[in-house]
Amino acid sequence: MSASESVLPGHIRLILVPNPSFYLEIPLNVIKRLCLKPRKYLVFLGWCIFGDEAELRENQGGQATSLDGDLDDESVYYFVRPAGGGLSHAIDLDVIKQRTGVRSATTVTRHNFRNALLLRDFCCAWTGTPESNGEGMHIIPYARGSEWLHLIVQNRPGNAHVANINDINDIRNGVFSAVAINRSFDRRRLAILKTPNTILSKTDIPKSPKRPVPAPKDVAFSTKFRYTLQWLAEPHATELNMICPHNADAAFGKNHKKPMPSDLLVHYHYGAAAVERWGHGADALHRPDLPRPPSPLPVPMGPTKTIHDRTTTIQKRAEASGAGAAGAGNVAAGEASGSGQIRDSEEKGQARWDADDVMLYFWGNSQAAMERHRKKQEEIAQNMEQWRQGVPSLSI
Structure with missing residues (x-):
């Protein structure tokens, strides 16, 4: 065309x-x-x-x-x-794809990745789905591997200090989510919009809908930023009801000391x-x-x-x-x-x-x-x- x-x-x-x-x-x-x-x-x-x-x-x-x-x-x-x-x-x-140095193979297992995310997120960040029905969701797909993650970091457009993100299982490359959210995210029907960013403010995005089930007491919504889950594909009504509604904001564990999902990787x-x-x-x-x-x-x-x-x-x-x-x-x-x-x-x-x-x-x-x-x-x-x-x- x-x-x-x-x-x-x-x-x-x-x-x-x-x-x-x-x-x-x-x-x-x-x-x-x-x-x-x-x-x-x-x-x-x-x-x-x-x-x-x-x-x-x-x-x-x-x-x-x-x-x-x-x-x-x-x-x-x-x-x-x-x-x-x-x-x-x-x-x-x-x-651009040529390596700038030898990187080590992945050292953090997917099991440890999941457990590390739970220490920060406690449950599905967008729905509150408990640990038993959730899994660790990679922002840069696990199948791409640590090498591709390294290429993204090395060729990043800005000057953010992210050179130490080398492992595909780094928790800055993930969020704990319900299984169905992870599947739609991997297919890129869903994406995470982090605000504020260089272009958009938090108020440029529609308000997050009220959750049908209150968020667990161990998590809280940030007043400084939003990690909003958005349907880029046209979702079916069942997907909105059973997976996630439009523009749902993430809530993370209270008083955690873990690093948050990387802005660089979310925007990528x-x-x-x-x-x-x-x-x-x-x-x-x-x-x-x-x-x-x-x-x-x-x-x-x-x-x-x-x-x-x-x-x-x-x-x-x-x-x-x-x-x-x-x-x-x-x-x-x-x-x-x-x-x-x-x-x-x-x-x-x-x-x-x-x-x-x-x-x-x-x-x-x-x-x-x-x-x-x-x-x-x-x-x-x-x-x-x-x-x-x-x-x-x-x-x-």
Whole structure:
């Protein structure tokens, strides 16, 4: 589908990359139930996906539009990044995926992950479902592994100090939830909106509904932040009644000393869920005018692979997850209800990208991440030069 084609009735289109376009096509009724400030919500989505702040415009070369007011049915909006924030000098995804160091294998078991979450959350954070009917829910999927978590942290768009989140079973990568919530979250029908954040305030989100059963006495709602569970997919009535209502806020254990779910990972998941559910035109990211930079210089000394170095595993896993996507173009493997049409490039030999690949590509090309990439390349070049100068010349 071309971005120039008509927008579906009852939807709006958010252009993230123009000419050719990568964009989100989102049902208006979904936006209205998720956020009281629909235009700010579009900026929030762009910020989650790119990691950079930008302006919302009604035409690419126009002025920034007001973030107050409603969205117009069948209209097109542009998420315009600041000068220098485009993709004309984008870093290729293969480079972004390259490891920056050897990480240890997962050291915390899923059983210990569950128990650690219970010390903080006590029960399902959104429904109060007791321990016996709940489980530890990973924000970054467990199947992605600690390596992918490390890639997210290393390519983060901001400068938050999260470098010590290395394990997929770190409790900052989880919340204790009812089993049914976990299943819908893994399918990215549900996502967590943490407020306040850079774009949205707590009051920009509809109030949390009153729980049919009062929260246990051991937990409390925070007055400083909200972890709001939102249906990005259109839920069935039974899902609202039996799994979770719209915009339910999480409550956590009283007086705990455990770290809370990571803002970075929550925002990543929200962006990936939006791309998976509403994204169109991933082939636009394989544009021939986007230069492929040369591969990084190799580390001059030491083995290329150690026991826990699983670089190849990451790449194969990403390709396999993309290859498992539905043939019609839906990113979520086995998910029939999503409207997103992320498609693989028709270019021969081009591997299919899934929503996580798209997210990592954009995050790795944010201004902050590109600066880190640049510094890393300079360090590698300096190390190589120092190594060369230290090698004695051989006389013949």
